[in-house]
Amino acid sequence: MMSLVVPSKTGDVLGDAAFVKNLGLRLYCLLPEEPGDNKRALYQSLAALNYQGELERLVERHEKMVAACVRAGIAQYAINMQTTSRLTCGMSQPTLLENGLTLLRPYGVPILPASSVKGTLASWLAEMLADRFNLDTKTEEQTLREAGLLWLFGSSTEGYGKSGEGEPGAVVFFDVLPTRLSLEVDITTVHHQSWYQDGKPPSGFENPTPIPFLTVGKGTQFRFHFLAPAAWQKQAISEDVRGRLTKWGITDLSSPGTLLRQLVVSTGLHKGFGSQTAKGYGRMKEC
Numbered sequence: 001m002m003s004l005v006v007p008s009k010t011g012d013v014l015g016d017a018a019f020v021k022n023l024g025l026r027l028y029c030l031l032p033e034e035p036g037d038n039k040r041a042l043y044q045s046l047a048a049l050n051y052q053g054e055l056e057r058l059v060e061r062h063e064k065m066v067a068a069c070v071r072a073g074i075a076q077y078a079i080n081m082q083t084t085s086r087l088t089c090g091m092s093q094p095t096l097l098e099n100g101l102t103l104l105r106p107y108g109v110p111i112l113p114a115s116s117v118k119g120t121l122a123s124w125l126a127e128m129l130a131d132r133f134n135l136d137t138k139t140e141e142q143t144l145r146e147a148g149l150l151w152l153f154g155s156s157t158e159g160y161g162k163s164g165e166g167e168p169g170a171v172v173f174f175d176v177l178p179t180r181l182s183l184e185v186d187i188t189t190v191h192h193q194s195w196y197q198d199g200k201p202p203s204g205f206e207n208p209t210p211i212p213f214l215t216v217g218k219g220t221q222f223r224f225h226f227l228a229p230a231a232w233q234k235q236a237i238s239e240d241v242r243g244r245l246t247k248w249g250i251t252d253l254s255s256p257g258t259l260l261r262q263l264v265v266s267t268g269l270h271k272g273f274g275s276q277t278a279k280g281y282g283r284m285k286e287c
Contacts (some may be wrong), residue, residue, distance in 0.1 A: 024108030033182040047183035075230040077257040082287040086215040089274035099213035112176035172227040182217035228256040
């Protein structure tokens with residue numbers, strides 16, 4: 001029986017913790033004392049966890065919460081997306097296994113946080129409008145402001161909004177949950193470990209160090225929800241802005257909601273959600 005890195009009395013109750021199906025507990029709290037060479041096997045055991053029943057109940061609860069907003073007279077929009085590549089989010093979160101994964105507490109379900117989705121959509125919209133990539137935050141906000149679209153996302157920048165201290169956006173984004181989930185183990189390879197850890201000059205004689213990490217598998221379905229104004233409340237969208245967005249397949253600007261639905265699809269196809277998008281992770285298509 002393997003030993004867990006937990007207080008002795010907790011270990012007596014849990015045993016090897018094989019019966020625990022919560023990924024959050026298994027990944028961040030109940031890690032076995034095993035040599036580093038067994039990391040991949042440990043990740044594979046985590047990827048094999050089956051908690052589809054718990055996920056379905058959580059999704060049902062999430063849908064009821066959104067439905068309550070609709071009954072209150074708030075316009076709600078939703079779109080189903082499916083990953084066409086592996087997806088990872090929150091790799092920098094601290095864990096003894098080096099690479100983390102963003103999970104919804106206390107349920108342990110992988111999610112795309114609402115803040116991440118909002119930031120990614122705003123970033124991609126600004127990049128399409130500016131016709132160039134990798135904009136800094138100031139340039140993103142300036143681009144969206146000039147297009148008359150910053151009010152959808154809001155800004156924390158001083159000098160913006162009625163108070164001059166920033167202003168919340170008109171759109172409410174929800175955490176994005178998977179409706180069906182598969183987890184897979186991937187590997188990133190460090191070629192110059194002594195350079196990253198000790199600051200020694202890289203050479204051609206070091207052994208590559210493969211580091212496994214957990215990802216959401218290709219073919220996983222996610223459901224995006226957001227609340228948005230039913231009609232434009234600010235200045236009309238200019239023909240120049242319409243033309244810039246049309247090149248990327250965003251053609252229906254009849255309402256903020258229709259723009260955002262198309263923006264989710266465009267972002268999934270061309271930019272991706274989550275971490276490591278420059279390497280092709282997080283790509284999605286509508287399903």
